[in-house]
Amino acid sequence: xxxxILAIESSCDETSAAVISDGKILNNIIATQSVHxxxxxxxxxxxxxxxxxxxxxxxxxxxASSGISKEELSAIAFTRGPGLMGxxxxxxxxxxxxxxxxxxPLIDVNHMQAHxxxxxxxxxxxxxxxxxxxxxxxxxxLVLVKNYLEMEVIGETTDDAVGEAFDKxxxxxxxxxxxxxxxxxxxxxxxPKAFKFPVSDMPELSFSFSxxxxxxxxxxxxxxxxxxxxxxxxxxxxxxxxxxxxxxMLTQKLIxxxxxxxxxxxxxAGGVSANSGLREELTQLSSKFGWKVFVPxxxxxxxxxxxxxxxxxYKYLKGEFCGLDVVPEAxxxx
Ligand code: KG4
Ligand code: ZN
Numbered sequence: 001x002x003x004x005i006l007a008i009e010s011s012c013d014e015t016s017a018a019v020i021s022d023g024k025i026l027n028n029i030i031a032t033q034s035v036h037x038x039x040x041x042x043x044x045x046x047x048x049x050x051x052x053x054x055x056x057x058x059x060x061x062x063x064a065s066s067g068i069s070k071e072e073l074s075a076i077a078f079t080r081g082p083g084l085m086g087x088x089x090x091x092x093x094x095x096x097x098x099x100x101x102x103x104x105p106l107i108d109v110n111h112m113q114a115h116x117x118x119x120x121x122x123x124x125x126x127x128x129x130x131x132x133x134x135x136x137x138x139x140x141x142l143v144l145v146k147n148y149l150e151m152e153v154i155g156e157t158t159d160d161a162v163g164e165a166f167d168k169x170x171x172x173x174x175x176x177x178x179x180x181x182x183x184x185x186x187x188x189x190x191x192p193k194a195f196k197f198p199v200s201d202m203p204e205l206s207f208s209f210s211x212x213x214x215x216x217x218x219x220x221x222x223x224x225x226x227x228x229x230x231x232x233x234x235x236x237x238x239x240x241x242x243x244x245x246x247x248x249m250l251t252q253k254l255i256x257x258x259x260x261x262x263x264x265x266x267x268x269a270g271g272v273s274a275n276s277g278l279r280e281e282l283t284q285l286s287s288k289f290g291w292k293v294f295v296p297x298x299x300x301x302x303x304x305x306x307x308x309x310x311x312x313x314y315k316y317l318k319g320e321f322c323g324l325d326v327v328p329e330a331x332x333x334x
Contacts, residue, residue, distance in 0.1 A: 003316055004068050005075045006098075007309035008059065010091030011083025011111045012137070013042045015054035016305035019066035023313050025121050026066040028299060028306035029058050040177045041167070042137075048086035055094055062305070073104055075321070077312030080108035081332030082138065088328035096324050105321040107312040111303075112334050115269040116145055117314065118300040118307035126265045126294045133254050135278075136270030136303075137163035137178065140207050140250070142257045143334060145267075148314040151334050154261070155205025155253055162246055163272050165209040169216050169242050173231055183239045184275050190240025192277075195219065197245040205253050205260075212245060243277050251281055258289065267294040274301040 002022045009016040016030040031054035036042045063070060078095035081088055099106040116132045119125060126145075131154075134141045140162045142155035160168070163180055170179015197215050200208040220238075223230040231238070258266060268282065279295055286293040300306055315321075 001074075003074045003313065004072050005077050005107070005309055005312045005316060006059070006062065006073050007077040007109070007305045007312050008055070008091045008095050009079050009111075009303055009305040009308045010051045010055065010087050011079045011081070012087060012303055013047050013050070014303040015051050015058050016303065017055075017059045017062035018305035018309040019062050019068055020306075020309035020313050021066070021068065025306045025309060026068070027062055028304050029062045029065070030304055031058050037176050040171050042084070044084045044086050047084055048090055051087055051090040055090060059094075070102060073102060075099070075105045075107050075312065075316055076102070077107040077109055077308055077315075079111045079114070079308055080326065081329035082111055083328075083330060085328060085330045088330065092326065092328045096326070100324060106324065106326065107315050107320070108322040108326050109308045109311045109315070110332055110334060111308075112139060112141065113149070113151060114307040114311040116143060116151065116267070117148065117311045118269060118296045118304075119267050119294055120148070121300055121306055121310050122297060124294065126267050126292070129261075129263060130265035130267055130294070131254070131257050131261060131263050132267040132269055133250060134269045135162050135250065135272035137161060137167065139270065140209065141334070142205050142253060144261060149318065149320070153334050154257060155207065157207040157209060158202065159208055159210040160213065162207070162209055162250060163270070165212055165246055166243075166272065168213045172216055172220055173235065173238065180272060180275065183243055184277065186236045186239035187243040187277055190236030190238070192240040192244035194234070194237035195241040197242060199245060199248055199252070205257050207249060207253060209246070209249070212242070216242060243275070247275075247278050247281050250278065251285060255285065255289070258291065264289070264291050265294070266291045269296060269301070271302045274298055
């Protein structure tokens, strides 16, 4: 009998469902919520409502396209946290009801662990132990990955996540949400040394991204006073310079972590790992330090249920299930 798991992701603003069969991802259906664009950020109340609307069609599509019937499912998996409480509740309640109705086990998955386990969806896969830099809209963490479900956070941000720094800079530049991919796009033709922004000086393996947001705010305010067209005339250079600074802050800690732990297998995960500047920089660092670098396929970088399914597969093999009384955890730790 095959292990077939239906996984549901609803932690932020993507409603997603995926089916995994004996460790092989069969599909990864994602409904993106465009409702947040005009607000310049995710509006939690609207996200929960959109999850309610999208979840059943997304699950139907995942089951229909998998060729596996509901009755052949071995377990239902869901994101328990971290994330927005209202969004998590929609996925958790749905997963519980379905598992109860089908009389099959329920598997709770940590979203941050799942971002890392996205590396095991396809070849090439890292070998243990490796260091993963997880960079998303809500998190910036350096994780020592000892095994599939054994992970230790060795460094993290003390304030904003790097994705937030990208998005908030984009907002100051008048770009729509989420601005990270747009900064990436404009940065491609800009000069990264055109403007200088401060690189935060944090102890050990900690990060801080709130300073750069303020620095960009004052920088724009001062320059716009002199020239009201400053942003439109310098957009590419501003994006390239901010992106360069953010990448520098990430990689200097990554280098430190790799040295301290004597590890040369390096992975990146989370939405910001889609950033082309970060990917390029990692290629440079891999030849400089002899690292083996692992970057997930684009569709597995941002929030998706395939990564939840992958994590659920390993939990199933270890018999790690949860009860129907499980509750979501907005601040769930790895
Ligand atoms: O992992 P994710 O999809 O959701 C969270 O769990 O937060 O990450 C979303 C974040 C957003 O801040 C978005 O702007 C950023 O990832 N992002 C990027 C790029 N693509 C997505 N940031 C910079 N460059 C990109 N290409
Ligand atoms: Zn995420």
